Amino acid sequence: xxGVSQDPRHKITKRxxxxxxxxxxxxxxxxxxxxxxxxxxxxxxxxxxxxEAQLExxxxxxxxxxxxxxxxxxxxxxxxxxEQGDSAMYLCASSLSNPAPQYFGPGTRLTVL
Amino acid sequence: KNQVEQSPxxxxxxxxxxxxLQCNYTVSPFSNLRWYKQDTGRGPVSLTIMTFxxxxxxxxxxxxxxDADTKQSSLHITASQLSDSASYICVGLQSGGGxxxxxxxxxxxxxxxx
Numbered sequence: 208x209x210g211v212s213q214d215p216r217h218k219i220t221k222r223x224x225x226x227x228x229x230x231x232x233x234x235x236x237x238x239x240x241x242x243x244x245x246x247x248x249x250x251x252x253x254x255x256x257x258x259e260a261q262l263e264x265x266x267x268x269x270x271x272x273x274x275x276x277x278x279x280x281x282x283x284x285x286x287x288x289x290e291q292g293d294s295a296m297y298l299c300a301s302s303l304s305n306p307a308p309q310y311f312g313p314g315t316r317l318t319v320l
Numbered sequence: 321k322n323q324v325e326q327s328p329x330x331x332x333x334x335x336x337x338x339x340x341l342q343c344n345y346t347v348s349p350f351s352n353l354r355w356y357k358q359d360t361g362r363g364p365v366s367l368t369i370m371t372f373x374x375x376x377x378x379x380x381x382x383x384x385x386x387d388a389d390t391k392q393s394s395l396h397i398t399a400s401q402l403s404d405s406a407s408y409i410c411v412g413l414q415s416g417g418g419x420x421x422x423x424x425x426x427x428x429x430x431x432x433x434x
């Protein structure tokens with residue numbers, strides 16, 4: 208399978224715990240994006256990498272959120288001290304340079320109890 | 321502020337029927353408009369991408385139209401199938417806007433009934 212993959216697909220955690228998600232983009236794609244999506248809403252932009260450089264961060268990305276793409280390949284998104292409001296689907300997408308289409312992964316559904 | 325408004329919010333049609341989903345966008349400067357299909361619990365999948373010079377683009381039974389003057393787009397689904405049940409998201413890309421230049425609509429939730 209040469210598409211975007213995300214791990215885990217589902218994560219249930221207790222409030223206050225830290226969680227980390229992983230995204231493996233399509234191998235030749237230099238751009239990688241993280242989005243958050245809640246029920247009935249479109250995806251909301253969180254952050255974006257071009258190769259290993261994190262070029263943009265949304266105001267939605269509080270200091271509890273951190274993302275890395277250390278070698279310009281896979282990326283991780285960590286949420287520290289999770290809150291119930293963090294419950295959402297976290298989507299990763301990759302693309303070649305704009306205006307190329309984005310290819311989305313299946314998402315990681317986070318539930319914070 | 322860039323905005324993408326979609327209508328209807330939800331739609332139920334019988335299998336085999338056609339339907340049209342609407343998207344009004346305010347994205348400036350405009351680069352392109354995209355339609356995605358998102359199955360429940362899955363990531364969005366790209367259906368079409370259109371620049372301002374393209375009026376229509378087809379992908380199988382899906383046909384998207386774009387009117388750059390009125391800033392409206394539509395997605396027409398022909399001979400609907402049960403597998404068309406999904407959310408359809410309209411996305412506008414701002415020229416030179418970087419990753420944050422993508423403005424997502426809230427989607428139209430389409431249900432195909434047998």
